[in-house]
Every structure is written in C-alpha cells, then in structure tokens.
Amino acid sequence: MTQILNPLASPLVKGHAMPVQSPDDTAHTPMIHTTVPHAHAAAPVGEPKIKARDVKVFYGDKQALFDVNIDIPAKSVTAFIGPSGCGKSTFLRSINRMNDTIPSARVEGSIEIDGADVNLKSVDPVVLRSRVGMVFQKPNPFPKTIFENVAYGPRIHGLATGKVELEAIVESSLKKAGLWNEVADRLHQPGTGLSGGQQQRLVIARAIAVSPEVILMDEPCSALDPIATARIEELIDELRSQFCIVIVTHSMAQAARVSQRTAFFHLGKLVESGPTEEMFTNPRDSRTQDYITGRFG
C-alpha cells in the first residue's frame, strides 16, 4: 500500500476550505481504505424506499440495462459507480421516468417506490417527478431570477396559496441548500449569473422546494471545481436526514465520502451493491475489485 486515501477524513462537515481529492488520484491508488463514521446508518432499516426488480432498459433494439435488482433505503445516500456507458445514469433516469422523454427508450421490470410501481399506466409521470426530484450533471438553472427558479416547482404544482407562503418555501429551500446567505440580497437577479457551484446548489434548492421524497443526482459535481464539490458533498450529507438520495458519480472517492451504500454497474449489469465500507474494503466480485483499484474504467 503506497498511499492511503482516507476521503472521509477531509473536513467535509467542518467546512470547505480544503480541496477534495480528484478522481484521478483514486485511479492510481492501488487500494482504497475507508473509514465510514456513518456506518451505523449504512444498514437498511425496514422496508426499502425504492425496490427494483428485473429492470431492463432498451434504446431501440439496443439493450442498455440487464435485470437490475436493488433495494435503496430511505434517508440515506446510495451511490452508483461504474465506468462510462455502464447504465448507471440510465437506471437513475428510469426511477423518475425521465426515459419517457426519449422516444426510443423502453423500460421493463418493476421499480417500486413505497411499494407502488412507477411504470404502471395509472402513474402520472408528472406527479411522480414531483415526488422524485432530479439534479443534473451540468447546472441548469432556468433563465429566470433566483427566486423564480426556486418558486418554479411550487408554482406549477400549486403548493403555495399566497405570496407569503411561496416566499417562505423559497427561503427555506435556499436555506436547506445552503445558498440563502449568499443570495438573500439578490433573489431577483438572474440565476444564470451565479457561479457553477452556486448554480448547482440553486437547482438542488429548486428540487427540494417541492418536498420530494427521493432526490436523484446525476454526477452533480462533475462540472465543478474541488471547492464547490466539497460544498455540494457537505450539502448532500446534510440532506440525508430528510431525503432518500441516489447519486451517480465517476469519483470513487466521492462515493466513499458521501454514500452509505454503493452499487457497482458494469456493461449494463448491476455487479454488486452493499454498504459502502464493505464495497471499498472487501468487494465480493473481482470486477468491482478491479474497478475500485483503478485497473480498468
């Protein structure tokens, strides 16, 4: 062992002054040793929030996902890792039926949230997506003011009865996203004028403004610098107490730092999933071992 990487020892919870180890560093690390202070939260308690059984996804004739079975617990962070094109984003997008927006995409199998299959004809994807929020790789604030960005969801779903209530929702969402102090005095300036990291926290605030139960994050830090990344990771850790969070990431260090459970995807298959600490210290599958030690991917 030439180098010991201990991502969770970074001052994640205390502040964001220290840069976070970049994914490249992990790729050269022969072995990763992690200490997970939240290990007690890693084990799923009771019924899983999301239960996927035999999920297959096709794009036209091409099958992108093969028989994925996974349980995702509530109020914890689950990380999907794996090389590019392995199907982790495809699976993520199946959970809130974002694949519906791709005409050639077809999903088989069942994905249950609280025991109800999301793919049933009777489920309105519009309602589903108000329960399952999503944060994308590239910050995508709407070309509106900061206030209007956060107020977007509550407005279209009629969550606020008046201006005062709407303002309260916007304020509490921005506070939860840790952005309030930075933007309180310029709520009516364009959201596109913020920095990349602030924009990403703005869209997280936008997502939590409709009080979803699940938040899906598709590589939320890959377009950010290390300091902004640390800030987002800290935020994810804070949000864990209220939401079921699923995060797709290319950075194994990030998966180790923020998640309680990790699932490894490879070539459209879910290779293995389990508590993060176990996955990184004692993977059962040789492919997982190869990936997390940087032998491929």
Place this chain on the structure above:
Amino acid sequence: MLTWLSLIVLALFSGAAFVAGRRRAVAATGGRARVLHSLPNYYGTYAALWAGAPAALLLLAGAMFGGRVEDAVLQSTRPAAVQALEPDRQAVFYSDAQAIAAKQSPSEVAYEGDLKVALDAKVAEAKRVGTLINVGMLAAAAVLALAGFLLAFPRISTEFRARNRVEGWIGVLLIGCSVAAVLTTLGIVLSLVWESWRFFQSVNPLSFLFGTEWSPQIAMRADQVASAGAFGAVPLFAGTFLIMFIAMLVAAPVGLYSAIYLSEYASRGVRGVVKPLLEILAGVPTVVYGFFAALTVGPIFRAGFNALGAMLVGTMPGVGQYLMEVQNQMALVAGVVMGIMLIPFVSSLSDDIINAVPQTLRDGSYAMGATKSETVKKVILPAALPGIMAAMLLAVSRAVGETMIVTMAAGLQAKMTVNPLDTVTTVTVQIVTLLTGDQEFDSPKTLSAFGLGLTLFVVTLCLNIVALRIVQKYREQYD
C-alpha cells in the same frame, strides 16, 4: 465570341502550364517525392494560375470596357454634318455606325448626302478601331500569359513553397469576391442616395416624410397651375404598415405555434414530413401568392362580406350597405396572403431558435414535474424570446418590402385608413407603378420612387440591425 474563344485557348494554355509545372517539380525530386516542399499538384496549380489568371482578367476587362474605348475614339472627332444634328440624333448616328461595322442591324434612320459620307467614314473607322482593340487585347493577353508562365516556371524547385503561394492566390480570390459584393451593395445604396438627393431638390424632405397627400400623377401636367403634385409619403407608409400588421397577425401565432409543435411535440416521423413541406411553402414564388390573393382569396372574401352585408342591411343599413360594396382589392386580402407567405419563414426561424434552447433546461423542467406545455410556456419560450423577437422583426422587414402580393391584391389608391376592408396602397406598389413603362427619369414623379426606396431601405435596415443585435445578445447567453 472572340473573347470566349480566346478564354478557351487560355484555359488550354493554363492546363499545359499545370502539367509542365507538375512535371518540373516531380523531375526536380529525382525520384524521392518526400524532398518536395509541397504536393506536386500545388506546383502545377501555381504555374497554371500565373499563366492563366492575369491574362483572363485582362480579357474580361477588355470585353467589359472595349466597347467604351471604341465609343470614345469614334466620338473624339465629329464631322460638321454630324455636329449639325441634335444631340440625341448624334447618338443614334454613332450607334448606327458601330452597328453597321459589327454587321448588326442599324436603326431605320435614312442617311443622305454629307451624312451618308460621314457615316461610311465612321463605319470604316469603327471597323479599324474595333480590330485594333481586339488584336491589341489578344496580343496583350498572350504576352501576359507567357510572361506569367515564364515567371512562375523557373521558380519551381524542391524548396519552393508552392503550397503557401497557392494559399495566397486563394486569399486573393476570396478577398476579390467579398470586395465585389460590398462594392456592388455600396454602389446600389449610393445610386439610391444620389437619385433621392435629386428628388429632394424639388420636393421638401419634410413634406415628403410627413405629408399626408400622395398624388404624383398631377406633377406630369406641367401646363397646369396647380402642378406641384403631392408627395406626402405618410399614406403609403400607413398602407404598408396596415398590411404588415395584418400579415403579422396571421404569421406570428401560426408560425410560432407550428414551430413549437414541430420542435417539442411532433414525433420524428411527423417532423420529417412537415418540415420539408413548410420549406416547400417557403419556396413558392411571391407572384404565385399574388395571383392566389387576387384571383382566389379576394373574390372569396368579397363574396363573404357582400353576403354578410346583404344579411345586415335590414338591421344595420349603414354597415350592411358598406359591406355590400366591398371590392376584391382590400388590405385584408393582401395582409392575409402575405401572412401565409410568412408562416414558413417565421416557423423555420423560430424552430431553429427553439431547438437552440439547451436540452438540459427541458430536462430540468420535466424533472420538476412540469408538463410539456408548462415547460414550453415557462422555460423554453422565455429562454428563446429574444431570438423569436428577432425572427419576428425579420419577418416584419420582409413584409414591409414585399411587392408582388400587394401589387396584385392591395390596390393603388393612397388612403390614410386603418380599415382592413378598404383598398390601400403600399410603398412598394407605388415604386412599381412609378417606374414601370416608358418613363423619363428627370421628373419628380419618377424620382420620388427613389425617395420612397431610400426611406424603405432605411426602415428595413433599422429593423434588421435591431433584429441582429437581439440575436447576438441571445447567442452570448448559451455559448
């Protein structure tokens, strides 16, 4: 004919220069192709360009200006018999002399006595001068071609950077084309300004721009006391903007909504069929829309309004009577048909703009649980608004400049009205009627066309500049 022949000969010579240049380059390598600085074809092209291009330019210049030179030489001496003629008869005399010399048919003027003698002398002179110019031009071209080749050919060696030199030639060609385009536009604008200046010598610009009466025909009758004519352009612009407004009422919503349908709702198959169809609609010549308006839409509208008038005449005699007398030509018909013409224009521009809105914004909105129409209304349209505004302004400037439809469907009477059922006339229609047929280009009547043209040009230029500025600002947002 001679020019074409000599150009063909020149092309052959240039081709030969290519082959020679290429051979020399290949021979210089002594079999090791890698020692050449450039590919062999570049050496050939270099030699061919020097052999062909300057001589070709000279030949083209000769074809363009040779006639002028001949005119000048012939007219430098004027026999007494010719000098006795009126100036326009003199012009006929010289053109006849040149026509006979070139074995073309002259005018039917009979020349007798001294004039006949003078004519024969001029014909002989024209033949001499013409031959001299042609022979001189050919000789000069031959010398240029040979000199060019002799300049280029000895330079070819393994170190010679033919590739870079050919690049230089291409640069010259591209600069030449853009300079030609800019100069032509400049020339058109300058002639417009110059003729307008002449017009404004006789008509006060203020009374032209703000006058409310337009009757240029009176000005023709110089013997009448009240012959000043009236050149108030306001009724024309009122008519132009009325028709433009009606056209945009049709084109803006229909074009924009069809663009939204095509980019957001239509399946790939539907889009693949509808979009080319719209583009075909954009390719219909405006004159076809013109007779569609005059022969189909006009009579239908008229019949409809007349029937409506007949129904209403009992209850509302005034309105009913008016509707019964509505004619084929009305602002509404021209406006509606122009609007139909603009639909594909607006829709195709808006479609491009809506497609330029990043997919991540759509995803963001859908992921928030928004429906398609909510996403379009609250995210896509606000994001695309500047571009759509610019597209609308471009459509407006097309509507303002459109000629054929209004000529055939709007009418000729200059009226200050906002009644869409009335006949109105537009700036472009007036320009057409002022300048078609035999016209003298020194009366205010015809010159007023240039005044109108200049004003119209300024209006559309401003619209286009504003539109382009908006588009630029919009582009910066996502790049």
